[in-house]
């Protein structure tokens with residue numbers, strides 16, 4: 557069994573002792589247990605803030621050294637609490653646990669796991685506590701972090717490598733909801749959801765699971781159980797198929813992106829490549845792209861990028877705009893994305909039309925659009941996103957079983 561405890565679940569000494577009791581109970585039931593922990597409470601945010609106070613410059617390597625300390629604190633304290641309960645436990649950093657990653661500081665991807673040390677400790681009857689969110693680049697031996705929410709990815713990747721029966725993600729809500737319960741008070745807990753839908757919700761901004769964790773789950777068929785660390789009731793099971801296939805499973809929103817518009821781009825073959833190639837080379841994650849109809853041989857191109865890459869994206873876009881002879885570059889960081897997700901959309905028509913009608917009835921303008929087979933996303937003004945989420949949640953009645961399930 558692999559269990560992951562998020563920041564709120566290990567926020568203070570009492571919570572850590574509680575968590576240790578839950579782990580001890582699982583261990584005494586005869587399970588081999590690997591535990592992945594996040595940093596306590598808001599530690600990661602506090603460390604990021606501290607770094608900014610000390611320096612205005614980017615120090616990707618040192619930032620990763622700093623941030624990985626957060627998880628290291630939590631793992632050691634958890635191991636101490638377990639040992640006090642008489643449970644043999646050992647804590648390991650990501651690197652000691654054999655979590656091998658790419659070299660990208662701050663956004664590294666797990667590329668392999670050398671779990672011999674974890675397996676050895678398990679075979680000696682120990683509970684192994686692994687620091688989440690971190691790994692090591694096997695070539696440079698540098699320590700890396702996996703991006704925000706990365707402990708989820710550590711947990712599911714370990715579960716896959718160790719062929720665990722299930723990966724439990726313990727968090728501060730009861731499971732995956734039909735919308736962020738902090739924004740929509742009557743959001744409903746979902747009992748079962750497919751990997752496919754969960755991936756769309758997660759990439760749409762439902763931060764309860766990191767997208768990469770869902771990808772690992774899907775690739776290696778590891779059921780993921782998202783549940784509360786405050787009580788023992790079952791949460792949400794993320795798996796291959798579900799009994800029901802609702803048209804709309806949930807609504808997600810994301811305020812972590814910004815929009816860049818390049819004005820009056822000459823409308824010639826190769827121009828889009830000349831803009832997006834340098835962005836890709838710089839490692840900017842472009843999400844939505846919209847190109848307008850051209851007038852007089854020029855067109856506007858807009859796209860969204862993560863807020864945290866805004867300076868880099870602006871710089872690369874300015875250079876690219878000069879190269880292709882475009883007029884100017886605008887950056888707008890007051891945008892948000894709202895997404896409707898549901899496997900039943902594959903065969904249902906009219907969902908997009910209804911979504912647009914609902915947004916217009918709330919006087920919300922749609923600035924960009926993108927769709928997949930089971931998702932429709934709209935970019936709207938930042939201050940309008942919460943009313944968009946609530947309006948859509950209400951209109952598609954995802955809070956009620958009857959209307960969403962066919």
Ligand code: ADP
Nearest residue numbers: 562563564727728732733735736738762763764
């Ligand atoms: P942890 O520290 O346990 O990893 P996170 O803060 O990363 O917790 O994720 C849990 C939070 O995700 C919840 O507190 C909730 O506000 C937010 N959230 C956003 N969308 C959803 C959703 N659809 N279902 C559940 N929680 C959601």
Ligand code: ASP
Nearest residue numbers: 594600689704705706707
């Ligand atoms: N502590 C890291 C973060 O806050 C990783 C995690 O919690 O999953 O993003």
Ligand code: MG
Nearest residue numbers: 562705763764
């Ligand atoms: Mg998280």
